Amino acid sequence: MAVVELSTPATEEQIRALKVGDTVEITGLLYTGRDAVHHRLHNGEKPPVDLNGMIIYHCGPVMVEENGGYVCKAAGPTTSIREEPYQWEVMRDHGIRGVIGKGGMGPKTLAACQEYGCCYFHAIGGAAQVCADRIEKVLGVDWMDLGSPEAIWHLQVVKFPVIVTMDSHGGSLHKEVQESSADVLNSFM
Amino acid sequence: MSTSTAVSLQASLLELIRKTSSDLPKDVVNAVQAAKSTEEDGSNAAYALDVISCNVDMARDASQPICQDTGTIIFNVHTPVGYDQIIFEETAIEAVKEATEKGYLRQNSVDSVTGKNSGNNIGPGSPIFHFHQWRKDYVDVRLMLKGGGCENVGAQFSLPHPKLGGRDMKGVENAILEAVLLAQGKGCGPGILGVCIGGDRASGYSFSKEQLLRTLDDTNKDEELGALEERIMEKANKSGIGPMGFGGNNTLLGCKVGKQNRVPASFYVSISYMCWAFRRQGVTLDAEGAINEWLY
Ligand code: SF4
Numbered sequence: 001m002a003v004v005e006l007s008t009p010a011t012e013e014q015i016r017a018l019k020v021g022d023t024v025e026i027t028g029l030l031y032t033g034r035d036a037v038h039h040r041l042h043n044g045e046k047p048p049v050d051l052n053g054m055i056i057y058h059c060g061p062v063m064v065e066e067n068g069g070y071v072c073k074a075a076g077p078t079t080s081i082r083e084e085p086y087q088w089e090v091m092r093d094h095g096i097r098g099v100i101g102k103g104g105m106g107p108k109t110l111a112a113c114q115e116y117g118c119c120y121f122h123a124i125g126g127a128a129q130v131c132a133d134r135i136e137k138v139l140g141v142d143w144m145d146l147g148s149p150e151a152i153w154h155l156q157v158v159k160f161p162v163i164v165t166m167d168s169h170g171g172s173l174h175k176e177v178q179e180s181s182a183d184v185l186n187s188f189m
Numbered sequence: 190m191s192t193s194t195a196v197s198l199q200a201s202l203l204e205l206i207r208k209t210s211s212d213l214p215k216d217v218v219n220a221v222q223a224a225k226s227t228e229e230d231g232s233n234a235a236y237a238l239d240v241i242s243c244n245v246d247m248a249r250d251a252s253q254p255i256c257q258d259t260g261t262i263i264f265n266v267h268t269p270v271g272y273d274q275i276i277f278e279e280t281a282i283e284a285v286k287e288a289t290e291k292g293y294l295r296q297n298s299v300d301s302v303t304g305k306n307s308g309n310n311i312g313p314g315s316p317i318f319h320f321h322q323w324r325k326d327y328v329d330v331r332l333m334l335k336g337g338g339c340e341n342v343g344a345q346f347s348l349p350h351p352k353l354g355g356r357d358m359k360g361v362e363n364a365i366l367e368a369v370l371l372a373q374g375k376g377c378g379p380g381i382l383g384v385c386i387g388g389d390r391a392s393g394y395s396f397s398k399e400q401l402l403r404t405l406d407d408t409n410k411d412e413e414l415g416a417l418e419e420r421i422m423e424k425a426n427k428s429g430i431g432p433m434g435f436g437g438n439n440t441l442l443g444c445k446v447g448k449q450n451r452v453p454a455s456f457y458v459s460i461s462y463m464c465w466a467f468r469r470q471g472v473t474l475d476a477e478g479a480i481n482e483w484l485y
Contacts, residue, residue, distance in 0.1 A: 021233060023233070023236055060257075061257075062257050062292075062295060064292075073253065073257075073292065074253065074254055074256075074257035074295075075257070076256060076257050076258075079338060079375065102377070102433070103374050103375050103434075104374055104434070122433065122435070124237050124240040124241060124244070124433065125338070125377035125433060125464075126241070126244070126255070126256040126258075126336075126377045126464060126465060126466040127240050127241060127243075127244040127256075128244070128248075128253075128254060128255070128256050128257040129244045129247040129248045129251070129253055129254075129255070130240050130243055130244045130247065133247060161236075161240055163233050163236065163237075163435060165435070173233075173434075173435065173436065174374055174434065176436075177373065177374070177429065177430060177431070177434055177435070177436050178373065178374070180429055181370065181373060181428040181429050181430045181440075182370060184427060184428045184429060185366050185367075185369065185370045185424070185425075185428050186370075188363075188366060188424045188427075189352070189353070189354075189363045189366060189367075
C-alpha cells in the first residue's frame with residue numbers, strides 16, 4: 001500500500017493532492033483542540049499559536065508530568081462531529097490545512113475543505129497506544145485553564161497514521177459508505 | 190470475611206482491572222486476526238485492523254489502557270449462599286480507586302448535573318455491580334469496561350415499528366440491522382452486538398450486556414437464536430461498512446442474542462454495541478480471595 005508522507009506545516013498544494021482513501025503518515029507539529037478550543041476561537045479569541053498550515057487534532061490526551069515536562073500516555077482521537085458548527089470557521093480564519101479525528105464530519109466542514117483547501121484525516125479510533133507511541137515529544141501547552149483534556153497541546157509526531165476520509169475536492173468516504181451500506185441493509189429488510 | 194482475605198481480594202480485583210484494561214481477551218484477539226485475513230491487502234480496512242492489532246500488543250506489553258476511554262466499570266459477580274457481598278463491594282471500590290491511581294483506569298466518573306469529575310471513578314452508580322447468588326462454593330467475577338463511544342450507539346426498538354416490521358423474528362432481525370446501520374462510523378468498529386429480545390426497557394438493556402459475557406466463538410444453546418446470530422453476522426458484514434466505517438468486509442466481529450419473557454403488551458429489542466476494544470476478563474476466586482482461574 002502506498003503511504004503518503006506529509007509534514008507540517010503543509011501547503012495547500014500538498015493537501016489538494018490528497019484523495020479520499022489515501023493512507024497518510026504525518027510528521028511534524030500537531031496541535032490538539034477539541035470542544036472548548038473551538039468554542040473560544042468561534043467567540044473571536046486569538047489563538048495562542050500560529051495555526052497557518054497546521055493540523056488540529058481532535059484529542060484529549062492523557063498527560064503525565066515527568067522531570068519537569070509532560071509525557072503522553074494515551075492519545076487516541078475523539079469524536080469529531082461535535083466541532084461541526086465551528087470547524088469551517090477555523091478553516092476559513094486561521095489557515096489550518098486539516099483536522100484529525102474520528103467518525104468524520106458533516107456538510108459544512110466538507111464544503112470548507114473544498115473552499116479553503118483542507119482535509120479531514122481519520123485516525124484509528126481506540127488505538128491510544130499506537131497514537132501515543134508516535135508522539136515523540138510534548139513541546140508545550142496553551143490554554144491550560146480549560147483543563148488538561150481540552151487544552152492546546154503541542155505534539156511533535158513522527159509517522160502518525162491516518163486515512164483521508166474527506167478531501168478538498170468534495171469527496172467524503174463517510175457519505176459514500178453511509179449511502180452504499182444503507183442500500184444494502186435496507187434491501188435485506 | 191477476615192482482614193487477610195479482604196487484602197487478598199483487593200489485590201485480586203486490582204489485577205483483574207489491570208488485565209481487563211490492558212489485555213484484550215483471547216477470543217477477541219482471534220476474531221481480530223481472522224478479520225484481518227478477510228480484508229483485501231492494502232485496503233483501508235486492512236490498515237485499520239493492522240493498527241488495531243499493533244495497539245493490542247503494545248497495551249498488553251506495557252500494561253497500559255488499550256483505549257484511553259476506560260469506560261463504565263461493570264462487575265458481574267456470582268457468590269455462594271452466605272457470602273458477604275457488602276464487603277466485596279467495599280473492597281472492589283478500593284481496588285477501583287487504586288487502579289485509577291495507577292493509571293489502569295482513567296478518571297472517568299462525572300456528576301451528571303454539576304459536571305464535576307470525582308477523580309477516582311467512585312460515585313453514585315459507579316462502579317456498577319450485578320450480584321447473583323448461586324449454589325456453587327466459589328466466587329466468579331467478570332468485569333467489563335464499556336467505552337462511551339460505543340455505549341452511545343446502543344439502541345432499543347419497540348415492535349411493531351413502521352420501518353422494521355412486526356413482532357416476529359423478521360422484525361427482530363430488521364431492528365438489529367437498523368442498529369448496525371445507525372452505529373456506523375461511530376463506536377469504533379468492527380463491533381460486537383449483545384442483543385435481548387423481550388424484557389422491559391431496563392431488563393432488556395441489562396440482559397443485552399450480559400450476552401457480551403459470552404465468548405465470541407461459543408454457540409447459542411437456543412437453535413433459533415443461534416441461526417439469527419448467523420444471519421445478522423452475514424448480512425451486517427455484507428453491508429460494506431467495515432472497520433471504522435472505512436468500508437470493508439468486517440462490520441461485526443460477533444453477535445450474541447438472548448431472550449427474556451415480556452408482557453403481552455410490549456415487545457422490545459435491545460441492542461448493546463461494543464467496540465473492538467472489547468475489554469472483558471473474569472476470574473474465579475478461592476476461599477482466601479486469591480485468583481484461582483482466568484475465565485477468558
Ligand atoms: S468506542 Fe471503544 S475504542 Fe472507541 S474510543 Fe470509545 S472505548 Fe475507545
